[in-house]
Amino acid sequence: MSSLPAMTSSLATRLRVLILGGTAEANRLAQVVAKDPRIYAVLSYAGRTENPAKPPIAWRVGGFGGIDGLKHYLMAENIARVVDATHPFAAQMSSHAIAACAAANVPLLALERPPWQAVAGDRWIEVDDIGAAAAALGAAPRRVFLGIGRQHLAAFAPHPQHAYLVRLVDPPRAPLPLRDAEMVVARGPFDRAGERAMLTKFCADMIVAKNAGGNQVSAKIDVARELALPVIMIRRPFVPARQKVETVDEVLHWLGHDAAPAERGV
Ligand code: NAP
DSSP: OOSHHHHHHHHHTOEEEEEEOOSHHHHHHHHHHTTOTTEEEEEEEOOOSSSOOOOSSEEEESOOSHHHHHHHHHHHTTOOEEEEOOOTTOHHHHHHHHHHHHHHTOOEEEEOOOOOOOOTTOEEEEESSHHHHHHHTOSSOOEEEEOSOGGGGGGGTTOTTSEEEEEESSOOSSOOSOSSEEEEEOOSOOOHHHHHHHHHHHTOOEEEEEOOOSSSSTHHHHHHHHHTOEEEEEOOOOOOOOOEESSHHHHHHHHTOOOOTTTTTO
8 A cells, every 4th residue: 555645644634733832842842743744733932032943843923812812823723732831930821821721622731841959059049039039139239140031130120239140042122221230142051161151250149040940051050059159049930730741752642643762863
């Protein structure tokens, strides 16, 4: 029997998947499903960075218009599964996905990397949000590394006694809202040598980080440990309970399409 009819029929019945992206894990998932003719997947970006990685699958940029907007998108696009592979701090998007998938009766799975855990020698001060992180810097002047994203810099403006080193993915379109700030424009992943060089050149004596987890931006946490620098670690925001996994392989299993090892690049 020729393989052509089977291929044609599988293309006609491709599983339509929406991947909510913005993470390296979402990009990895896109790479794998792109090679699987049984899956048609769309990767959705929030549009927080100006030049997101171009995936080898269909992609879109920008909000859906709240829970109702996402529900209508799922129905209009005939989406059969949603994979929430957003950043762990994108709690609104994740909550909307839970509600919209329930309303549209579409199965949802979250791909969520585990948070970083403090180990012996770490000097973490854990706080619940950005405002608490800014307050935790204290009254005495500090030299602070901020690797938290441009959306949150204004929270540090009421604390002008500190000198800040700010790392951003894109050059800012407006002046930074901080009186004393240096800026680095760079996109991860970052390695230890580079992080050590950057932090020692600036003479940083404190780091503010979101507990993103994963290894894209974890080198700064390793270097803080090596240099015995305190880290103000912002805990992850609350997201309602949902089914979740930690690896791309588990997502593929859930989709019912275990990729061969070669396709996963292992
Ligand atoms: P959010 O507060 O969860 O989302 C706000 C709105 O942005 C959502 O309601 C949705 O708009 C839209 N949105 C978010 N992710 C989307 C996606 N993948 N596709 C389409 N629309 C999306 O998230 P955020 O404002 O982007 O960021 C919150 C925190 O996460 C910040 O601390 C940020 O630094 C961090 N973060 C986010 C990303 C990212 O890619 N989003 C990446 C790195 C870090 P509608 O309601 O209109 O659908």
